[in-house]
Amino acid sequence: MGDHFKADTDQLGEFLKTLEGCVRDLDEARAALDHVRADQIGTKRLDEACDGFQERWKYGSEQTKKMIDAISEGVKSNKKGYEEVEKALEKAFNDMAQESTSGGKGAK
Template identity: 55%
Template sequence: MDRDLQVDTDQLGRFSRALGSSLTSLAEARRALEHVRDDQVGTKELDEACDGFQRRWKYGAEQLGARISAVHRGVKLSHEGYAQVNKVIEAAFKAVDGHA
């Protein structure tokens, strides 16, 4: 059974960009919530619910952001490494073709 390693660097690059976009969206959502005060949303109950949500989810959102960031760094490094290997292999084949 043939077990060649194949990596779609274009797909890896798209995944890396999607992770980066997710981090941006998460940060924007957290910033938007930080600016909403409990007396600005509407009814007293809605104001309290929004303020409570922000208090409860701040830590979770920060942790999620940290984990997405770590995965993003790893995927980005993998993409860059595979792209560099592909360039070296391509250059090696060109060098062989040029000397044949």
Template identity: 50%
Template structure:
């Protein structure tokens, strides 16, 4: 049974960048929602519902942002670590390669 550990460092880099983009998108969405005032939307009931949604959305978005940032930090750290290992292995092979 093949049990090789293979890591696609390019894919890790792309994943880290995708997580960065998701954080940016989340921040942009929060910023856009923050500029909408409930009293601009219509009835008093709708205004009240929108105010409640804004408060819940802010809390949820903040929690999601923290989770995404933690995952992004871990992926970025892993990516850098694997690149360092790849570089060290390549250097070791070059050092023992026959010169000819």
């Protein structure tokens, strides 16, 4: 089974950076749109449509940010878990190697 499952903690770290970049980009886009007021666009109908879009965009981007934050926390937790398992395995293998080379009289 171990041959079929591999976790690349460096890739998980890169994925976290990508998610954080998405949140930053989303915040920057929303901030840029905050400066555009509906009364600057044109007709009353277009102004109302822009106001509606601004409200939906704000709500949608906030919900997306919450989801990205939740995914980021899960990935961070998984990455930490994989790293802890890797360290424990490395220690166990080193201990076994030391035990076998010392003829069963390894340091404890």
